[in-house]
Amino acid sequence: MLSWDKLSVEQQQQVEYQLRILKRGAAEIVPEEALKMKIMKAVVTETPLKVKLGLDPSAPDIHIGHTVVLHKLRQFQDLGHEVQLIIGDFTGRIGDPTGKSETRKQLSEEDVKHNAQTYQAQLAKVLDLNRTSFYYNSTWLGELRFDDVLRLAGKVTVARMLERDDFAKRYAANQPIHVQEFFYPLMQGYDSVSLESDIELGGTDQTFNILMGRTLQGAYEIKEGQVAILMPLLEGLDGVQKMSKSLRNYIGIDEQPNDIFGKTMSIPDTLMLKYFELTTALSNEEIEELRQGLEAGTIHPRDAKLRLAKLYVEMYHSVEAAEEAEQHFITVFQKRTLPDDIEEVNLDSSHLEAGSLSIIKLLVSLSLQSSNGEARRSVEQGAVKINEQKLTDIHAQITPVDGDILQVGKRKFVRIKLS
Amino acid sequence: MLSWDKLSVEQQQQVEYQLRILKRGAAEIVPEEALKMKIMKAVVTETPLKVKLGLDPSAPDIHIGHTVVLHKLRQFQDLGHEVQLIIGDFTGRIGDPTGKSETRKQLSEEDVKHNAQTYQAQLAKVLDLNRTSFYYNSTWLGELRFDDVLRLAGKVTVARMLERDDFAKRYAANQPIHVQEFFYPLMQGYDSVSLESDIELGGTDQTFNILMGRTLQGAYEIKEGQVAILMPLLEGLDGVQKMSKSLRNYIGIDEQPNDIFGKTMSIPDTLMLKYFELTTALSNEEIEELRQGLEAGTIHPRDAKLRLAKLYVEMYHSVEAAEEAEQHFITVFQKRTLPDDIEEVNLDSSHLEAGSLSIIKLLVSLSLQSSNGEARRSVEQGAVKINEQKLTDIHAQITPVDGDILQVGKRKFVRIKLS
Structure with a gap:
């Protein structure tokens, strides 16, 4: 022994x-x-x-x-x-x-x-x-x-x-x-x-x-x-259910670079660290650094997610493909659909509980929707996006950050300013 | 169809x-x-x-x-x-x-x-x-x-x-x-x-x-x-449990003629017709005749059982072996051990319920034993026989017939006379 x-x-x-x-x-x-x-x-x-x-x-x-x-x-x-x-x-x-x-x-x-x-x-x-x-x-x-x-x-x-x-x-x-x-x-x-x-x-x-x-x-x-x-079972793009083909909430490793990149950018922020920990070759130390940066606010969630998306494309295609996919994402998705003159709206921090609030309340607080019912319907119909990412879960809890862009349908946009 | x-x-x-x-x-x-x-x-x-x-x-x-x-x-x-x-x-x-x-x-x-x-x-x-x-x-x-x-x-x-x-x-x-x-x-x-x-x-x-x-x-x-x-499962010699080797209540078809014969004679009367029906080649008509004879009292149970025992020895050995086994049984068992001068004792029919009574009550009624307790012990010790057949079940129900011989130990004998 x-x-x-x-x-x-x-x-x-x-x-x-x-x-x-x-x-x-x-x-x-x-x-x-x-x-x-x-x-x-x-x-x-x-x-x-x-x-x-x-x-x-x-x-x-x-x-x-x-x-x-x-x-x-x-x-x-x-x-x-x-x-x-x-x-x-x-x-x-x-x-x-x-x-x-x-x-x-x-x-x-x-x-x-x-x-x-x-x-x-x-x-x-x-x-x-x-x-x-x-x-x-x-x-x-x-x-x-x-x-x-x-x-x-x-x-x-x-x-x-x-x-x-x-x-x-x-x-x-x-x-x-x-x-x-x-x-x-x-x-x-x-x-x-x-x-x-x-x-x-x-x-x-x-x-x-x-x-x-x-x-x-x-x-x-x-x-x-x-x-x-x-x-652990990895939640899929919806952030709730186990990633699986049948639920269509997956990122296939044989998918095209742009698809892998785009889908990765749609992962809920809350799951990002789990994705890094479980599905990348990043060292324990690098992940710890990332966690601390996100918590301290010195790393923006969007930037971390861009890094994750690039890592995936590097792993499953190539470094060059990753660069291209990032450029493509930024050009086509992030830039194109946003108007230049988005109104900045103050969000009263007192609405937040432990830093977050429900998407329904958020939409109403920002006056993007006039009632909870209207807000719910918009979410259910897939008309709501945060930072270009569609959000369809009416129970989603949102942790707003200065500069987040909220969108309903094709025409209503606001940029959040915490106050 | x-x-x-x-x-x-x-x-x-x-x-x-x-x-x-x-x-x-x-x-x-x-x-x-x-x-x-x-x-x-x-x-x-x-x-x-x-x-x-x-x-x-x-x-x-x-x-x-x-x-x-x-x-x-x-x-x-x-x-x-x-x-x-x-x-x-x-x-x-x-x-x-x-x-x-x-x-x-x-x-x-x-x-x-x-x-x-x-x-x-x-x-x-x-x-x-x-x-x-x-x-x-x-x-x-x-x-x-x-x-x-x-x-x-x-x-x-x-x-x-x-x-x-x-x-x-x-x-x-x-x-x-x-x-x-x-x-x-x-x-x-x-x-x-x-x-x-x-x-x-x-x-x-x-x-x-x-x-x-x-x-x-x-x-x-x-x-x-x-x-x-x-x-149906056939009860063994004890009349209660399924016939099986492990319970030692069986008649093996390869046993010696005298053993088959003797064991068959120890089957409880109540099971006899079931044995005929299930384990012999007698026709339905012959069995019906037997049933009626036993019910009417024109066939003595002992005689029916002798017939069953002979049938088994004929089937599993030979007709001659069956004759010999019968003679052996009558000479050695039935005749030898019985004294010539067995006292005849009246059994009051009013003691019987539907024609039968328990072995314990029977022993006491015939004054062969002085108490239920004594009767129970004798049965348990294997000292009690009815018509030469040992009886060890203290719960046995007996249907006495005129001429039945009851024995306790080596010396106490009575012949039943129903009155």
Whole structure:
């Protein structure tokens, strides 16, 4: 058993350094103490950890939300560890008994291969492919026979399965759960058995499935169960719902530079730091600087967001493309639509609670709208913009800053002056 | 669609004749209308029905309790139908995750083969082997791969599974149910898919599993789902609990003639007709005659039981062995131990309720014991016999008949005279 006291000072510093980086932004690490042990062992034995991520074979169109785990993987790689990417092609070949799930519609082997290639090209933009191994889980799952499957199914209880959030809810609501569905976590867990993964990454919605891998590794007597590093789900452009293709609130990493740039500029200010922390390669120190600047008001949110947008385009296209996209954004969006003679309107700070107020109240306070009802309708109809960014959430809380430009429809503009 | 009106009178009579025989003794037929349809079709098309029974590969020691379903199968055979016997060797090869179930301990292929041979020899005593096909379910189950298994598991819901009595109870009591266990009914059901069985037989404790076969046949689009014929569970020698090896209340068909005979004579009178109906080849008419004779008192229960004991020894050994066993029983048991000068004691009929009274009251009424407590202890210690048969159930209800001999210990005897 490795103990902290037996490590040299340099080794202890190395472990602490790695932990600081790896914990950044993580929603939960289960069990956290085991992560420390694994890193201690890796440092002492100079053996890289095997860090696993499962990929859905049906949706190779990666967006910024997906890159949260990819950036965490990249941090592992930069610290010398190895990444195992598992393409769940076996799962993808099975139809969904309910016929409802779009992501589980039956895929041909060709589909899967094609998707995997798309993945590799996209992932190369975040990951170091020299430290990345790709696997198809059909390699081992496809070899299992009925008796192997039964042994697998003998490792867990029905009650444990029904603890999974979505199962628990559906069971309680008398909605059908097919016995087949129990095998999705079992298969994902068996992948970890097969590859003897040390760590598995996923969003917080993957907690159950990843811990199943830890359980199964124990049941199959793999020395130390894997550690789950659970990353928060990234809210999309609306600032509320998880970024996803179906909600159309995403920034795709294969989108055109101008689209990536423009969409990034529409992220709510409140989420900006989270985006920096989870989806860029900025160091902890740089992010801290940014946070302090924003808090002190020495960095304008718009400038920070311009930086984020440029970072994305640099990462997913090139430095030149980023420059161009910025110019394009400034020219076409920021300049064009604003008239030269915007009226400056005083906003009484006493209207603000802790520096902010609701968009509805803001519109009325600035006399842009005559009533709450009118204000609400305008927001709902997409007629309201703040600093060129459309705002459609009637519950949005706004923190106005001197110089913010509020717009309703095509003709009403005001520039805020706090008083 | 076959309709009753289109059958000839002879065909209609044939269907009714078969149904009369096949329904005898059955606890439940699900769905009953479908059984009639299947027989109609068999009669009209002159195609035998495929009647399935699953056999546990671990326990080839058949007792009279097991023969309930075997006799039903034999009735099908005598009516021209075919029997499918499935040796569940695949199931037997899988260990039990709880390690608790004796019947599910892992069997080697040799064990299974050996057990199967023992089965054949024993089954030949009830079944017509010319109309019997033997199958090992590993033939098809062993060929299934993970994706086939997933498809199978996609045919049923978790809620449906948890409706099974024992699962429901265990789930409610927070006792573990392993996901593996869901596959026992699924495998049994898949056997019916594979063999396209028309009918499956089993005890009432098999209702869920057999109906799963019907469900799965539907899911795999086999035209008409199988019909479940559920036979009652036969109480053992104690007259209360299901006959089973573990409770030692059984008559094994491979036991020595004298043992079969003696054990049969110890069956409670009240169960005799059930034994005749479920475990002999006597015709419905003969059984009706017996029932009426016993009710009218023209047949003495002891004589009926002697007939049953002889029938068993004839069936499982030979006519000669049956004669010898009867002689042995009468000489050794019935004659030897009884003294010549047994006192006749009047039993006041007014003590009886609906013709019977408890063994405790009987012993006290006949002054064989001085108190209820003393009587209870004697029964518990196995010191009490009625007509040479030991009686150990202190709650036994006795229906005394003129001439019955009651005995306590080695020396106290009385012959009952009803008054």
